Amino acid sequence: MEHPTQAPEELKTGTTTVGLVAKDCVVLASDQRATMGFLIASKTAKKIYKITDSIGATIAGSVADAQAIMDLLRAEAKLFEIQRGRPMRVKALTRLLSNIMFQARGGYMLGSLVGGFDDEGPQVFYTDFIGSVLPDKYVANGSGSPVALGVLEAEYKDDLPKKKAVELAIRSVAAAIERDAASGNSILVSVIDKDGYQEMDKESIMKIWKG
Numbered sequence: 001m002e003h004p005t006q007a008p009e010e011l012k013t014g015t016t017t018v019g020l021v022a023k024d025c026v027v028l029a030s031d032q033r034a035t036m037g038f039l040i041a042s043k044t045a046k047k048i049y050k051i052t053d054s055i056g057a058t059i060a061g062s063v064a065d066a067q068a069i070m071d072l073l074r075a076e077a078k079l080f081e082i083q084r085g086r087p088m089r090v091k092a093l094t095r096l097l098s099n100i101m102f103q104a105r106g107g108y109m110l111g112s113l114v115g116g117f118d119d120e121g122p123q124v125f126y127t128d129f130i131g132s133v134l135p136d137k138y139v140a141n142g143s144g145s146p147v148a149l150g151v152l153e154a155e156y157k158d159d160l161p162k163k164k165a166v167e168l169a170i171r172s173v174a175a176a177i178e179r180d181a182a183s184g185n186s187i188l189v190s191v192i193d194k195d196g197y198q199e200m201d202k203e204s205i206m207k208i209w210k211g
Contacts, residue, residue, distance in 0.1 A: 014182020016144030017058035019113035022165035025193035026115035029169035055116035060142035062109035090116035102131030144176030
């Protein structure tokens with residue numbers, strides 16, 4: 001039993017986040033549940049962040065740490081663009097995040113998927129709380145990731161068209177919501193291609209999820 005004088009448990013995104021590389025785009029998807037222990041603290045938590053016009057990132061872990069680091073990445077990417085006269089590449093921003101996490105030596109509780117589109121095409125990277133970086137064609141993170149990965153392993157194919165990639169991302173997060181108590185209650189999806197970063201509207205997501 002928790003001692004009455006203890007501080008309340010940290011707000012965390014118990015979470016399922018997914019990233020996958022399609023033929024001409026990257027798809028990032030997540031649930032929206034944030035928890036404090038067994039309490040569902042929020043059913044509308046934001047877990048996908050726009051970093052630049054062509055890069056997004058998902059969060060899993062401490063909400064406070066995640067929000068602070070996402071703000072830092074946005075600022076650093078903007079500063080890079082002003083100084084260099086060109087946008088930061090996906091790989092470079094991922095390395096910046098990795099360096100931040102590595103220097104903190106586990107001081108930040110954050111796992112992230114970084115996805116984007118640049119002159120090297122669509123890319124997705126997995127990063128963890130000590131700064132590891134792993135590129136992949138599809139990846140999931142958070143407490144619901146084993147369930148989501150099961151769906152991705154079974155159905156992912158190279159060069160998926162955008163529509164099929166979005167459907168697969170939604171199905172993988174939906175499967176995790178069904179089985180992982182820390183994942184719920186709705187789904188967010190962002191698509192990044194040569195035209196930039198776009199958030200998918202709720203109605204379209206629900207049509208695929210419940211259809």
